[in-house]
Amino acid sequence: MIKSKRHFVIAFTLLITTTFSFANETIPNITDPGDSLKSAPENWFNLDPTADKIRGVGTERAYKELLKGKKSKKVVVAVIDSGIDIDHEDLKDVIWKNDGEVAGNGKDDDGNGYVDDVHGWNFIGGKDGENVDADTYELTREYVRLNKKYKDVDPASLSKKEKVEFAYYEKVKKEYEESAKSAQEDYNYIVNFYESFKYADRLIKAYLNTEDLKAEDLSKINSTDERITQSKSLLELTIANNLTEEVFNEQLDYLTDQVEFGYNPDFNSREIIGDNYEDKSEKIYGNNDVTGPDATHGTHVAGIIAANRNNDIGIKGIADNVEIMVIRAVPNGDERDKDVANAIRYAVDNGAQVINMSFGKSYSPYKEVVDEAVKYAESKGVLLVHAAGNDAKNLDENTNFPTKTFKGSKKAAKNWLEIGALSWGDESNFVGSFSNYGKKSVDIFSPGVDIYSTVPGSKYQAQNGTSMAAPVAAGTAALIMSYYPDLSAVTVKDIILKSSVKFGDLMVNKPNEEGEDTKIKFSELSSTGGIVNVYEALKMAESMSIKNKKR
Incomplete structure (x- = not known):
């Protein structure tokens, strides 16, 4: 992951x-x-480059200047991850609830094939309640x-x-x-x-x-x-x-x-799950334990998107009127194509409008199965947001699966955002030293270094990774959809890209794991050469929404 x-x-x-x-x-x-031991400005990812002189995404400024008094509509964001602490003090009020399901009665009340899926589903769990924690790499x-x-x-x-x-x-x-x-x-x-x-x-x-x-x-x-x-x-x-x-x-x-x-060739986690792993069409397996044995990563991701902004405790997430659908499919190891595809389909079928995917791997033997799920999400107008990965590699030359391009084709999903990790310092600390990048493969950067967010047990912690950058973008998309529900997923994606803050030919340290001081133009690290900005995106969304209403 x-x-x-x-x-x-x-x-x-x-x-x-x-x-x-x-x-x-x-x-x-x-x-x-490394970056994680340096002191970042508090709540920096929500601050504004203009108002606060901090290279965040302008969330707080947007609420203060653009959203005050405006009405919004609830948006469901699916987080496909390691699990989420649904009882966390800063998340319990924003966890999605399946109204068609009666908790704990052992029945599939809504007929979707999943028993007691009240808050989501766990595709890496067994029928007897056991869960996969560790797994092999692909x-x-x-x-x-x-x-x-x-x-x-x-x-x-x-x-x-x-x-x-x-x-x-x-x-x-x-x-x-x-x-x-x-x-x-x-x-x-x-x-x-x-x-x-x-x-x-x-x-x-x-x-x-x-x-x-x-x-x-x-x-x-x-x-x-x-x-x-x-x-x-x-x-x-x-x-x-x-x-x-x-x-x-x-x-x-x-x-x-x-x-x-x-790297243990003798370990087989599927014995816990009990599915027929070779049957990629199989969809009904797992259990309803959406927290799992280690929900640290998923809980951190969820907090960035949607931590309660109104309870005066903890942190404030990007979006203020969303619900987090919890889908557990990412173990301590590499996620499996079959589980990823089923997780995407579950999210789409149960009403998610945005899906955050903070995971990735170097091999994808059943990529076509994931591609079909991505196409399905695209056909239903669901936006997919994916973390670019933490190997400091150029994705134009290397691969971090899943990808927006389809197997055996040059075509790419139109409903996909690939996110690199931004840092908060000067040119030497402008991007995460670990972040993957790519002029063609990565769309945009957002904050992913020293991001303070929720972790299990109603605690909080700073973490680094494109895993943190993706939910910043996913939260931004959900916020736009919430206040401008007439805009499609593809339009929202375009707004995020076109409204990004550019830095011209600014030379920054190129991501690398050895700490070498090699310079590159920031504009060469992604297709937009830009950074997600909530404030600018909402202004553009307002303009486009008005145009839509005049048609």
């Missing part, structure tokens, strides 16, 4: 620039912890599928068609083996680093005879013992970069999931 594969922006970057050796360990120096699944067929085959014996697939298999095999090996090495590295950190912490505390070690205590150490000096240096680095035990554990959990599940 975005948290894609669970892609999230890891809180620190480890680079071996200097080594410290003791206790049979090699300890690396630690450098730039790369792993493709490797397993093809390896059964080609592991011991003689390439010379293959037909012309089979040779094409065999070449694809060799590519997948190479990528899988390299990725699995890298994940294991990273895991071992973090474990060793953490052990060295704990060793250093114990040693210095014993040396200073204290259990409450503070940063200033380290400056008092004056020793020629190599173990002491190395331990002191390591602890100074970890303190300077806020590398707490919580951060270490988060990174370790991420890598553990990669090793034990993501």
Whole structure:
């Protein structure tokens, strides 16, 4: 997912620039912890470039100057994600309720095929209430599928068609083996680093005879013992970069999931679900647990779109008259094409007007199934908003599925917005360093760095990712539809793109994962070269709505 594969922006970057050796360990120096540890302006994504001098989308200004006293219509936004905490203090009043369903009676009251789907549906759950948490990556699944067929085959014996697939298999095999090996090495590295950190912490505390070690205590150490000096240096680095035990554990959990599940060819999550996975026409499976085992990502996304603007607690979402339909289809790993297609169809059939999709992956073996669902949404006038991904790659040359272009065709869905992640700083911190981009493939950028939003347990947290940028755009679309219900999904999409704020030939740091200072024109990162702006979009929507009424 975005948290894609669970892609999230890891809180620190480890680079071996200097080594410290003791206790049979090699300890690396630690450098730039990244955007997530810098201080962003509060509520910055809702602020305005003109009124507040902050590169947000102008939400607050729009409510104050353009929407005051105006009437709006309820809009349903489907969030296809990991699940949502529907009892969150800032979300419980904006969660969609299926009025045709009687909660808890074990019946399909509205006849849509899904039993007790009161707030949405969970396509990665089993009939007995179990849920998929972790899953494999699509790369792993493709490797397993093809390896059964080609592991011991003689390439010379293959037909012309089979040779094409065999070449694809060799590519997948190479990528899988390299990725699995890298994940294991990273895991071992973090474990060793953490052990060295704990060793250093114990040693210095014993040396200073204290259990409450503070940063200033380290400056008092004056020793020629190599173990002491190395331990002191390591602890100074970890303190300077806020590398707490919580951060270490988060990174370790991420890598553990990669090793034990993501790249594990023997793991099969579908045993929990109990569907016939090979039957891509199958639609009725799963359960009604829309929260699931880990709803952090989906809850954060939902808050950006629709956190209650009128309760004087927590945060304020973009849109003030929407309901969030919860559809769980994204595990801790890669989502599956069958589940994504069914999630889109469920959203459309149950009244969603906007669908947010903050997930993505590098392979899509059943893309045609997703394409048909996208076309179905297009035929019903539903807008799809998709996060561009967090690999710092050019999507004109790489792929982050699902995509707006259809398999085997140059045609693209007209009801699709592809969103890159904007940051809040100067030219060196203008876009998220992790964000995918593409002059042809990405439509527009919106805030996606240090976005403070809802997380489970009625808590709040700042997160980074195009996963955060997409709901800013989805919320903007829902807001326009709410106040201008006569405008179609395609028109709303066009309004968002045409009203975007441009920055001419401004040179910014090109997204990259290595922290290199490489400049590029911001206008080259997307087809519009622009940034979502609620204020300007609503002004254009007003103008277009008036024109529609005069016709």
